[in-house]
Amino acid sequence: xxxxxxxxxxxxxxxxxxxxxxxxxxxxxxxxxxxxxxxxxxxxxxxxxxxxxxxxxxxxxxxxxxxxxxxxxxxxxxxxxxxxxxxxxxxxxxxxxxxxxxxxxxxxxxxxxxxxxxxxxxxxxxxxxxxxxxxxxxxxxxxxxxxxxxxxxxxxxxxxxxxxxxxxxxxxxxxxxxxxxxxxxxxxxxxxxxxxxxxxxxxxxxxxxxxxxxxxxxxxxxxxxxxxxxxxxxxxxxxxxxxxxxxxxxxxxxxxxxxxxxxxxxxxxxxxxxxxxxxxxxxxxxxxxxxxxxxxxxxxxxxxxxxxxxxxxxxxxxxxxxxxxxxxxxxxxxxxxxxxxxxxxxxxxxxxxx
Amino acid sequence: xxxxxxxxxxxxxxxxxxxxxxxxxxxxxxxxxxxxxxxxxxxxxxxxxxxxxxxxxxxxxxxxxxxxxxxxxxxxxxxxxxxxxxxxxxxxxxxxxxxxxxxxxxxxxxxxxxxxxxxxxxxxxxxxxxxxxxxxxxxxxxxxxxxxxxxxxxxxxxxxxxxxxxxxxxxxxxxxxxxxxxxxxxxxxxxxxxxxxxxxxxxxxxxxxxxxxxxxxxxxxxxxxxxxxxxxxxxxxxxxxxxxxxxxxxx
Numbered sequence: 348x349x350x351x352x353x354x355x356x357x358x359x360x361x362x363x364x365x366x367x368x369x370x371x372x373x374x375x376x377x378x379x380x381x382x383x384x385x386x387x388x389x390x391x392x393x394x395x396x397x398x399x400x401x402x403x404x405x406x407x408x409x410x411x412x413x414x415x416x417x418x419x420x421x422x423x424x425x426x427x428x429x430x431x432x433x434x435x436x437x438x439x440x441x442x443x444x445x446x447x448x449x450x451x452x453x454x455x456x457x458x459x460x461x462x463x464x465x466x467x468x469x470x471x472x473x474x475x476x477x478x479x480x481x482x483x484x485x486x487x488x489x490x491x492x493x494x495x496x497x498x499x500x501x502x503x504x505x506x507x508x509x510x511x512x513x514x515x516x517x518x519x520x521x522x523x524x525x526x527x528x529x530x531x532x533x534x535x536x537x538x539x540x541x542x543x544x545x546x547x548x549x550x551x552x553x554x555x556x557x558x559x560x561x562x563x564x565x566x567x568x569x570x571x572x573x574x575x576x577x578x579x580x581x582x583x584x585x586x587x588x589x590x591x592x593x594x595x596x597x598x599x600x601x602x603x604x605x606x607x608x609x610x611x612x613x614x615x616x617x618x619x620x621x622x623x624x625x626x627x628x629x630x631x632x633x634x635x636x637x638x639x640x641x642x643x644x645x646x647x648x649x650x651x652x653x654x655x656x657x658x659x660x661x662x663x664x665x666x667x668x669x670x671x672x673x674x675x676x677x678x679x680x681x682x683x684x685x686x687x688x689x690x691x692x693x694x695x696x697x698x699x700x701x
Numbered sequence: 702x703x704x705x706x707x708x709x710x711x712x713x714x715x716x717x718x719x720x721x722x723x724x725x726x727x728x729x730x731x732x733x734x735x736x737x738x739x740x741x742x743x744x745x746x747x748x749x750x751x752x753x754x755x756x757x758x759x760x761x762x763x764x765x766x767x768x769x770x771x772x773x774x775x776x777x778x779x780x781x782x783x784x785x786x787x788x789x790x791x792x793x794x795x796x797x798x799x800x801x802x803x804x805x806x807x808x809x810x811x812x813x814x815x816x817x818x819x820x821x822x823x824x825x826x827x828x829x830x831x832x833x834x835x836x837x838x839x840x841x842x843x844x845x846x847x848x849x850x851x852x853x854x855x856x857x858x859x860x861x862x863x864x865x866x867x868x869x870x871x872x873x874x875x876x877x878x879x880x881x882x883x884x885x886x887x888x889x890x891x892x893x894x895x896x897x898x899x900x901x902x903x904x905x906x907x908x909x910x911x912x913x914x915x916x917x918x919x920x921x922x923x924x925x926x927x928x929x930x931x932x933x934x935x936x937x938x939x940x941x942x943x944x945x946x947x948x949x950x951x952x
Contacts, residue, residue, distance in 0.1 A: 551795060558786075558790060566775045
């Protein structure tokens with residue numbers, strides 16, 4: 348697009364205003380830091396959802412095991428940080444560990460197709476969670492491995508790991524707010540770049556028809572694994588940020604199945620396989636989650652806490668989306684735009700006739 | 702003439718069923734080699750053995766002096782062998798141009814200036830196959846004849862030396878068939894060796910230099926179209942007696 352058109356388009360101005368708003372949030376004091384935390388979580392989830400979308404949306408390999416990368420990222424950072432490594436420095440390591448783990452289970456699992464791959468990933472995700480839950484017990488009697496324990500603790504079992512909190516928590520949180528925002532833009536840039544590159548074209552071809560892609564010279568095994576590793580790397584970094592921001596991790600949270608489901612849900616809500624879909628999905632997911640977890644429903648004498656129902660609501664939402672608008676909110680928006688346009692044309696025609 | 706591809710006693714077993722049984726063949730550089738036979742004769746399976754979708758159970762396949770028996774489809778594609786699919790397999794949510802660009806990008810590859818070269822090649826191929834006006838359509842919105850052309854275009858974009866055509870004229874009307882045959886001849890004139898499976902006799906016998914006939918996985922005849930169409934065994938197994946009568950009346 349020429350520069351003049353860019354300046355004239357409303358989209359440019361809206362996104363610019365949005366960006367300024369996001370940059371201004373920490374200084375606005377709206378909700379006493381509440382909005383800042385919500386913002387941070389949204390950035391984090393946009394990273395996760397964008398990363399999942401590279402494998403699930405572009406390549407069409409639906410993974411229900413991405414929590415394993417998230418957890419590994421979080422644990423790598425925590426374990427190293429507790430042993431004296433600077434937490435920020437552990438981020439690339441966390442990504443690399445998650446990425447390698449992706450190769451380890453991706454190489455066998457990616458041979459499976461469609462729903463069989465999805466089923467296998469559920470198994471991998473749960474197996475990883477259980478492994479991390481019992482890791483300390485597993486290695487404490489092993490002469491070779493028990494050296495990794497620090498005061499009898501590596502992963503901390505069900506109690507999890509606690510990181511020391513920094514002295515100036517506000518400045519720290521502020522730094523993470525902007526840091527996560529930067530990483531989110533980096534993730535979006537990667538997603539955008541993949542989408543328009545040769546790599547992305549190969550991934551889309553695999554998504555549409557893997558046999559035809561193979562016939563046309565796409566090394567499908569290699570590309571699928573590469574997509575998984577890239578996706579795992581980004582999710583691993585997401586996990587690392589989470590651990591550093593929250594200071595406390597345990598297997599049920601970071602390796603839990605709900606985390607995997609969240610990563611499937613967000614791009615699906617927003618629009619799978621698109622660039623903007625995962626952003627939209629993550630925003631909706633975070634806002635809905637935040638509202639639901641604190642909301643109470645009162646029907647006469649019946650009082651329900653919605654927090655117990657939130658997974659049920661997501662399940663219902665997923666069914667509705669898959670049934671009626673498989674392309675998510677972006678698909679819905681396109682459909683509405685088309686309908687609006689058509690109405691306009693018909694309106695004009697009606698006017699002419701009368 | 703130089704041998705382009707050679708199969709030596711190629712076998713493919715599915716459990717106890719020998720889909721292809723000790724078939725040997727030679728395709729020469731620059732010829733159009735036809736492969737015919739009744740349904741289930743193993744024609745498509747033989748193609749899949751060549752491209753590497755199903756590695757042969759035993760036997761050997763040599764392409765330009767190189768043993769390709771155990772290679773994967775993407776490897777054989779990079780070497781210069783590609784095929785079209787009997788049941789068309791477009792990338793349905795991609796535009797026609799992008800469909801073809803996949804082949805141009807990944808097939809034989811480009812030394813440099815990849816994006817530009819691949820896109821140019823894709824456009825050239827679309828022009829050749831007459832799909833250029835539909836370049837920005839989604840592949841899912843194409844009619845069957847156009848989808849068949851898209852199969853051909855995608856295969857051509859990989860810049861093959863040996864093109865395996867699996868029933869490219871099936872389902873086309875006579876005019877479209879003639880056009881496809883014209884394309885095939887043109888490709889041969891441009892130096893691409895063609896190995897084609899076809900059920901439409903008018904097409905395959907009219908265009909082929911030599912024809913091989915499979916029945917129940919075994920080779921029962923090979924020769925010029927004329928030799929094959931008058932071979933009593935072939936008439937018995939595949940063509941039918943009435944075909945023999947009309948052929949001799951015409952000829």
